[in-house]
Amino acid sequence: MKFYDVLASLIHDMKNSLSMVIHTLDQITAEASFEDEKQAPIIALQNEAKRLNNNLIELLTLYNIENERISASIDDVDVADFLSEVMAENRSSAEANHIRLISECDPDLFGYFDESLIRNVLNNLVGNGIRYTDDQLLVSAAQEGDYLVFRVEDNGQGFPEQMLSAQTPDGGHSELAEGRTKLGLYFASMIAEMHQNGDKQGFIKLENNHQLSGGCFSIWLP
Helix, strand or coil, X not given: CCHHHHHHHHHHHHHHHHHHHHHHHHHHHHHCCCCCHHHHHHHHHHHHHHHHHHHHHHHHHHHHHHCCCCCCCCEEEEHHHHHHHHHHHHHHHHHHCCCEEEEEECCCCEEEECHHHHHHHXXXXXXXXXXXXXXXXXXXXXXXXXXXEEEEEECCCCCCHHHHHCXXXXXXXXXXXXXXXXXXXXXXXXXXXXXXXXXXXXXXXXEECCCCCCEEEEEEEC
């Protein structure tokens, strides 16, 4: 067995153990009052545990992609239902951090994408948004031209200018500023690019002041 196979196995075990920790922390915060200041250290621990778990999921997914063990499984998806599920998965964490989580989506919107891969991207974006926003997060989906666009926006300080200027026209990022991890951007960009339709390929985009006053991370799927 090669070293990276051993490493992937260890990451998988770590992720499973961490999931048990997160489940326990979720139960504790669900039973507690969000106004109780004594819960602040537990909520902070919960946030970090979920962030680490998302990183482990990203690493395992990238490992499987690089070794051609998974590929994008494109299906016809009811986007409104899909987005509702993503919101439900993240609502308790948002409420525990006093964040108002909002969604916008046409109830009749349908798209073609890999639900599992895009769900992982959106969960990671919402998790990061909870860390960087002031008190609001907007998760939306819309058809724009030939692309289905998912956006996660916050009302925090936004992306640093050097991070925005590092973008290339195709959604690539030559340099990354501190605060937002290389892994998260690479993962989202890789997942977007796995979605292709004819001569069009998915990409990601960073901007500020889209609908909310902070940063806006979007993933464009053809």
